[in-house]
Amino acid sequence: SIPLTFFAGIGAASRRGILIKGANFLEGLSRVQTILWDKTGTLTSGAFAVSEILTEKGWSREAVLEYAALAEMHSSHPVAVAVREAYAGQLNEEAVTTYEEHSGLGVQARVNASLVVVGRNQLLAGKGIAIPEPRRRGSGTRLHVAIDGDYAGTLVITDTVRRDSAAAITRLREAGVREQHMLTGDAEATAWDVAQGLGLDQVHARLLPQDKVGVVERFLEKSRSGSRVVFVGDGLNDAPVLTRADIGVAMGGASGLDAAIEAADVVLMEATPSKMAEAIRLAKRTRRVVW
Numbered sequence: 379s380i381p382l383t384f385f386a387g388i389g390a391a392s393r394r395g396i397l398i399k400g401a402n403f404l405e406g407l408s409r410v411q412t413i414l415w416d417k418t419g420t421l422t423s424g425a426f427a428v429s430e431i432l433t434e435k436g437w438s439r440e441a442v443l444e445y446a447a448l449a450e451m452h453s454s455h456p457v458a459v460a461v462r463e464a465y466a467g468q469l470n471e472e473a474v475t476t477y478e479e480h481s482g483l484g485v486q487a488r489v490n491a492s493l494v495v496v497g498r499n500q501l502l503a504g505k506g507i508a509i510p511e512p513r514r515r516g517s518g519t520r521l522h523v524a525i526d527g528d529y530a531g532t533l534v535i536t537d538t539v540r541r542d543s544a545a546a547i548t549r550l551r552e553a554g555v556r557e558q559h560m561l562t563g564d565a566e567a568t569a570w571d572v573a574q575g576l577g578l579d580q581v582h583a584r585l586l587p588q589d590k591v592g593v594v595e596r597f598l599e600k601s602r603s604g605s606r607v608v609f610v611g612d613g614l615n616d617a618p619v620l621t622r623a624d625i626g627v628a629m630g631g632a633s634g635l636d637a638a639i640e641a642a643d644v645v646l647m648e649a650t651p652s653k654m655a656e657a658i659r660l661a662k663r664t665r666r667v668v669w
């Protein structure tokens with residue numbers, strides 16, 4: 379039987395905006411030695427803004443932005459929201475006749491008579507669309523835009539690191555967490571920009587949602603018996619990883635939270651990474667009372 383103290387612990391946690399879906403997860407939180415952090419929307423605010431538009435000959439910045447905004451009209455990904463905000467104009471829904479979103483890669487849509495692809499390198503490469511070398515690298519998320527099979531331009535999108543992220547990572551280390559890593563679909567350069575000064579042990583970049591599951595599995599294999607591996611994400615594209623980790627934690631505030639509540643074992647109602655440290659301290663206190 380589960381000691382009553384665990385129920386008290388779950389109650390105390392919920393009053394602090396930490397929802398724990400069962401006594402086993404509260405107990406598990408007291409044994410966490412590895413935390414894998416998602417980047418976008420978790421360590422960063424996910425409040426992206428378009429900072430630059432690079433175009434190919436024959437294309438204006440306005441045209442590239444308008445095609446991209448229309449293609450992204452139905453996506454709730456933070457980068458899509460940034461593109462629509464940068465465009466600012468009216469978007470005619472009837473202009474978009476087909477639409478597909480490829481999780482962690484980008485979108486493809488038919489806009490007026492043109493086939494528009496917006497997303498990362500790999501998405502365009504998979505369709506045989508070449509991106510000029512100088513457009514590929516650099517910091518900031520790069521959304522490449524292709525129109526009717528030809529590269530047309532790149533939107534450079536920047537995000538900000540949450541003010542609380544560095545403190546959270548420090549506090550968690552103080553609370554006994556041995557390893558903290560960042561997982562991201564973004565390129566190496568963008569990932570390291572964010573990781574600067576956060577005190578993470580390692581950064582894993584260019585991961586598709588299913589690659590993140592693979593990384594979690596590697597950590598599960600090498601984790602000591604009795605210790606736990608946590609994945610913390612904002613919920614967008616994160617459901618498979620949240621499910622695979624010993625403890626999947628979804629952080630609130632972001633657009634993906636509704637979907638994540640289902641997949642997660644723990645939900646942090648506020649988008650504050652240091653709530654994770656609070657959860658672990660509370661779990662350890664609860665365990666000390668029990669034994």
Ligand code: ADP
Binds near residue numbers: 521
């Ligand atoms: P992260 O791993 O950093 O949390 P995601 O897995 O959600 O990010 O997305 C990884 C990358 O895939 C984004 O940085 C972006 O380049 C691309 N991407 C995802 N969704 C879209 C979209 N709707 N439009 C364009 N690009 C997208």
Ligand code: MG
Binds near residue numbers: 417418611612613616
């Ligand atoms: Mg994410």
